[in-house]
Amino acid sequence: MLDLLRGTLVREGKPVAVGQKGLSLLQALVEAPTQALSRTALMEAAWSDAVVEESNLSVQIAALRKLLGPQPDGSEWIATVPRTGYRFAGSVHVLDPAADDALPSQLAGLSERASIAVLPFANVSGDREQAYLADGITEDIITALTRFRWFRVIGRNSSFVYKDKSVDSKQVARELGARYVLEGSVRRSGQQIRVSTQLVDAASANQIWAERYEMELTEAFAVQDAIAERVAGAIEPELLKTESLPAVGRNSGNATAWDLVRQGTWHFHHVGRQTHLRGRELFRLACKLDPELAEAHLWLGRVSAGIVAYGWSDKPAQDIREGLDAALKAVRLDEKNPYSHYALAICSIYANAQEQAVLAAERAIEISPSFALGHLAMGMGQLFRGSASEAIAPLEHGLMLNRYDPQNFVWFNVLALAYLFAGQANEGLVAAIEARKVGPTWRPTHETLACCYVSLGRLPEARSCVELMREMENPTGDALAPLRLRNPHWADQMADLLKKAGWQQ
Template sequence: MSGPNGTTVTWRSSSRCRTKIVDRVAGAIEPEMLRMETLRVRRKAPENLTAWELIFRGMWHFYQFTPAEHRCARELFRKAIVAAPDIAEGYTWLGRCNAGTLFFRWSENPAGDMAEGWQAALRAAQLAETDPYAHYAVGIMSVVMGRLHRAMEAAQRSIDLSPSFALGYMLLGMSRLFLGRAGQAIEPFQRGLRLSPHDPLAFLWLHFLAFAHFLTGEYEESLQPALNAAAKRPDLPSTHCALACCLVELGRQREAEQAAAEMQRNSSEGQEELGEFVSRFVNPEQREQIRTSLRKAGWQGNW
């Protein structure tokens, strides 16, 4: 099993081991720092908050991941920008917040939120050229604007700046997935999840990973991330979409029908909401692959 000099395989194995250790350490530090800092900030009265404290409080609301909490987070990020207009982080988080609001159809003013989010992300990258989070903000706003090649460039820039930056790999995977490169999306998703296994939004990356496996015909590999995503966020229709698709292709018809029914129950706007999500996959054959599997699972949509 070794090379001619008896060292090649051992070195490669050791290198992979070191990479996994670094990934685990990096993935453990950031969530714990976020948890401790947000707990500290939440104890303070709002009138006593500095710009940084406004940002940390906004982060806490952001990670609750509901329309109301995103709106609350956005107001705090806006206040942080007013309090400290030369700090990049306020703009970074405003861009990220608006991207989530737009992606999940929570926006009451899509055009205004898109313009604000894009300008905030660009300002963040201008103020902090070497901050991977600022480039992630540009990238995630690029995704919701349909600028997937720009998103992929921003993802790569963030990874180049910080090779252990989990969100950079997630963004790279998402960009590739929506561009029709599902097979190339799997490794970045897996790397990002390994780097940040306890990310509060891990359910998003899990269901994107499930779609990546599904679209490459790897239905068995698709099932577990789809199950995990649906268990973590049963109220999100797209998690049940991924689950229904892989279950029906595995011949588990009754469970697939249950997932499709759950998807329908949790879709506030019915076909239009799910149709917009599926439309983000730019490859028409992949969109049809998703539609076909959903129909087999009992979905009656006509988009």
């Protein structure tokens, strides 16, 4: 069974380890059974974003034949068509994924990529003429979500079947094959607009995330774009964290590379030395199991940067090199995935390659304008290369899109430093306090707080921060090392401020 929704190949109820290129080729072949597909068409199916030699196709076809084995009559599943290409020689039976009994029971529990249906937002303004605004916001959110490559979005025409109908999430899940449902309402009063939205796990009917947005209605299209960007940017990390949960407890012995990635992301989001190191082990194993799975490589890049940044690495130069190599491979495998470019950006920052970091972040934002981590990495790269004032806007924007990330103490601390070095200590203090709320035990935040307090002439508060710093464990690494190395004048400024607060190195 080739399950296109899950991105898995299954034999007798057990997943078969097949690479991403192999899956793409197999999909192209079975979608045109008995038809001869040219080598050019198959190359386009598997390597649409890259220029590779035709011999790569022959290697992948040979690997697929070995993986599938012979048909019951002894013939190959994939036949060679002389002077043309290949065709799928077996019979194909298509199952309806929306039907309750479509999939055999053995598939229950296998990993699947998240699917989400965005139901038409309700117009609760009491004015039928405002329905266009609710529909426009719904369509914009669908479009914005489709830019995230790791989960599937139900198309607009399917979702809008439920317009003005009373349905529950389980019914939508059954009929559309969606795992999650996003629903909401739009209310307009004069020039004010309020959008309420919630994300629901369709199987359990549990609410995963909810938010309300209030904006000035100066121009309908601008409001639609702004709300769509905020919703997409906010629910994407929530879905990512939620999707990693089911895979953690399983240990069937048949884990696919995608299972391992999901388990690794669960550990990654529980920010700590042991969880990050465990996540790295899982990502490394996923890369080995499926060398062409871009997600495995980009997550290896991300976790490597985190291990170095938080001071959990015994060999930081070696670890960041591993992260850079993994991120570069992720970009080669999936150039249109914003996460690949973010992984390259964050690894480049800790490899002291700030210009490369900024370019990678720019590319991530070009691919997905509502991608919060792209904006955050852009701000960090700008700050670390010495442009404090240019770092503020992308950091503020990224934090607005991604308000609940458990690692926001890092981004708020970077924003505080950007304000401090830009001569805006008051704003820096506000950001540093936010950083302390999210991560009260991270020492760099208290360093920044102390510097802001001294800059504002508030020495007693600064000395309190220094006392807390003395009680905290001294990290083995320095999260701000690239900043200090590239900008020694800022390093001296911070040292002088901390000295006035009573800190002695």
